[in-house]
Amino acid sequence: MRFFHLIWGNLKRKKLRTGLTLLSIIVAFVLFGFLAAIKQALAGGITLEGQNRLVVRNKVSLILPLPLSYQDRMLRIPGVAAVTHMTWFGGIYQDPKNFFMQAPVQPESFLDMYPEIVLPPDQKQAWLQTRTGAIVGRKTAERFHWKVGDKVPIQSTIYAKSDGSRVWEFDIVGIFDGKKKDTDTTPLYFRYDYFDEARGFSKGNVGWYTIRVRDAAQAAHVAELVDQEFANSPAETKTEPEGAFIQGFANQTGNIALITALILGAVFFTILLVTGNTMSQAVRERIGELGVLKAIGFTNRQVLGLVLGESCLLGLWGGILGLALAWLIISRGDPTGGMLPMFYFPTRDLLVGVALSVLLGVVTGVLPALQAMRLRVAEALRRM
């Protein structure tokens, strides 16, 4: 980087123009980061850990339950290592706007199925011993300032207790963290045995099952066996990998990827124009100087490198600043207040962003750079 000084000097020549171009690049990359986070939040974190997990639901619709008795029958199917279940509770804490998921689960099989849920051993013991005990994710606990030992009333929109009351009280016995950043730490999980005994209807049913298979390569085969097992029964099943289940949920929202790509396309096209224009102006103004450089012995390739270096430096600089700013904004959390629990900046998109910023520099610099390279010394000097 012998010529870094020269490139830097060129960028500083018109500070206002460089600054404005830089700012528009920064804005583009803030937007890029933001859209990446929104897309991730809407598509849900599909963890690789779930590769050996299958979700079993009622074939007609997710709103129809499955009998609890299916659990033992599934455990007898070859290739099934573990089975647990969940049920949608549809609870409201204080205000319907305070949305987060709650579900009754079997504590032991649940914690065994989801190793990404990290709960201190003493809190796990407390949960196993407290019938009305519940564990809650760190995010929700912090949001409502809940501590271990608190009693939390939650009103279910679906389930009334046998006495007709819809308010369920849970003792917070534990607060869990996620092993990775894409683990959802907003739900509240409580005990199915307490739930099933207290509810007024639909006893002995669960919402959906999760299965862990012994061998991820056999997952498709096991899914077939499960669906065959319950074929022609009153509650037929549909079994699919956990990733497909979550993806299917996300697809219900519509084609997020396409909309995001369209917006980003519009933005980058604009930025491309702005930056490209800056670079070609910069070269046009400097034709004479470039001629002098060539006259004193700079090779064609060096001149090409100078101009390309300038545009790439501008792109990379703006890109990194923009991505950093996006990261700062995103780490402040979900902008919608609870509707997007998995709001974070995926590392993969961060890397894509850096690559894009270099690409932006190359694309906008390449034409002016070629123009500079092809300059004839005599002609260029005459224009001084």
Added chain:
Amino acid sequence: MSLLNWFSQVWSVTKFGLLGIPQRRGSVAAALFGVAGVVAVLVGVLSIAVGFRRVMTSAAPPDSVIVLRSGADSEMVSGLDRETTRIISEAPGLYRSPQGAWASPELFVIIDLPKRSSGTDANVPMRGVEPIATNVHAIRIVEGRMFGWGKTELIAGAGAAKNFRGLNVGDRIKVGPEEWPIVGIFSADGGTAESEIWSDAAMLQAAYHRGDSFQSVYATLQTPDAFNMFESSLTNDPRLNIKAMRLADFHADQSTATTKLITSLGFLVASLMAIGAVFAALNTMYGSVSARTREIATLRALGFGRGAVVVSVMIEALALALAGGVLGAALAYFVFNGFETSTINWQSFAQLTFAFAVTPALLIQGITWATLIGLVGGLFPAFRAARLPIAVALREL
């Protein structure tokens, strides 16, 4: 200085700027497309929210009401037994005809059907109704025929038929253990029912193991004013634990979360883009001013006023931004208006089909944004142009 003289000064300076545009193609195009991009994205994203809201709030005449179990915030989680629906149908204030009181008890469930666009399963709403429903809801069979009462037959809403596979007349879909045929397609004047599949409530109750229970009662009042009488008679009845709402209010409630999400994200993205476009416009206008340093200085030396210079630079910026705004608005209109799609309404947990709606209000909003970008982008360069020291600028030749 006479007003006329001032205007002619403004016009001369503006003419210089506008005539110079072809020489500054690149930077002018950057600003123009920048503004167009902002307006297109803003109008496009907001048209999703407007279209969604339009479906949710249309087809809700002022005399329509809905009754749900108290505490239920959507039909999906509500539940009413046969006895409750009977008591509701006897309430005062309801419209009555020889067919009986216009109170339609309905079962609301969802069924998994693949979306045409992606092939993945989606929650398609399915409604079980009794004969009185055809009076209460304004539906019209547009293809095939009505399903037969007491038969396992279905009719599909026009929107649902377009967006999901297996809903053409003659198709059969699996409902529980059996396959039911689609015998007709209906329209509901663009209302939510068009996203649904309908069948005989008794058949659907059996297929979904619901016993003789319903989830909601849709009713028509004698007059819109009868609502208070109807509502208080129901809420004061000790046998009932229900809530009654005007249908329009209910639909508005059901759509707030989704429209708010789309609108807030739309504004956020458009605001960021607008900031970017302001920088592009600033760059262009600074470029335009610095390219004309000599001309501006000459005019000022000849006695042109500072005001004329400021105004003319602003006019140029505004003209650029407006052209961009109109371009973007036109783009949004042709690309997005009427684009049909479906999305899940998380509040009802069911798919709703709707068309993006680019309304005149949205277009005006877009062009207003363009004007603001032009104002901000023109202001600073305009002052710089006016403050140019004449002697220095002329020496720069």
